[in-house]
Amino acid sequence: MSTFPDYYALLGVSKTATTDEIRQAYKKESLRTHPDRLTKATVEERKVATEKFQAVADAYYVLSDPSRRSEYDILYRTKAGNKSSDPGSSQNFFSQFANMFAGASTGAGTGAGPHGAMPGHQPDANGVFADVFEELLRPEVERVVPWWSYLGAACGAGLGFIIANIPGVMVGAYAGNRLGAIRDAKGKSVAVVFLSLGGSQKAAILRALALKVLGSAGM
Structure with a gap:
């Protein structure tokens, strides 16, 4: 018989945890297990981390939404002695019970929606991460990938110099930078940019987030 995932244990929270406590626990656990922090990991180590990262996202997806949590708790109380914090149990859970979430709410910030999961499906771990961390991810992402802003400034400066020498460089660089910034921002969510x-x-971004959330990039 397959084991039942103990999502409370996976997040390290009590069964009476508030939604905010669950969100904070998810932030900490997802950063600790995010496979992209393991730049020198072996294939096996990365596989283990990816499975744990997915299970932590599953736990947040279920427990952060009142309707999903209520449905889960009903099953949780019937699984005495058969619960496990093993990541593999979460995948088994979704293959058997995900359809029970079909009628659950899908409010913003719960891991549902374009980056979460369609009702009745296991959530996308990277999408859940991006949704929860969007506020913190945005400045970090924007800090490292303004490619078109730089290219626009360089091209504008060159064209400006041809037309009006040094004054033209200044005007052209500024205009090109602004046009590039529009290209950088247009149609790209934080999640899409981060994943690319x-x-x-x-x-590097995950280490910066870890410093903010965990207090130490080595955690």
Whole structure:
């Protein structure tokens, strides 16, 4: 018989935890287990981290929404002695019971929606992470990827110099930078930009987030 996932244990919270406590616990656990922090990990180590990261996202998705949590708690009380914090149990849980969430609410910030999960499906771990961390991710992402802003400034400066020498450089660089900034921002969510970054850039951003949330990048 497959074990039942103990989402409270996975997040390290009590069964009476508030929604805010669950959110804070998710932030800490997701940063600790995010596979992109493991830049020098072996394939096996990265696989283990990815499974734990997904299970932590599952736990937040279920416990952060009152309707999903209520449905989960009904099952939780019937699984005495058969609960586990093993990440594999979460995947089994969604394959068996995800449809019971089909009628649950999908309010903002609960991990549902475009980056979360469709009712009856396991949530996308990266999407849940981006939703919860959007406020903290945005300045970190914008700090490292204004490619079009830089390119626009360089091209504008060159064109400005051709037209009006040094004054033209200043005007052209500013105009090009603003046009590039529009290109950087247009149609790109924080999640999309973050996921498109290279491994070293993502690791640097995650370390910065860890400093803010955990107090130590090594945690």
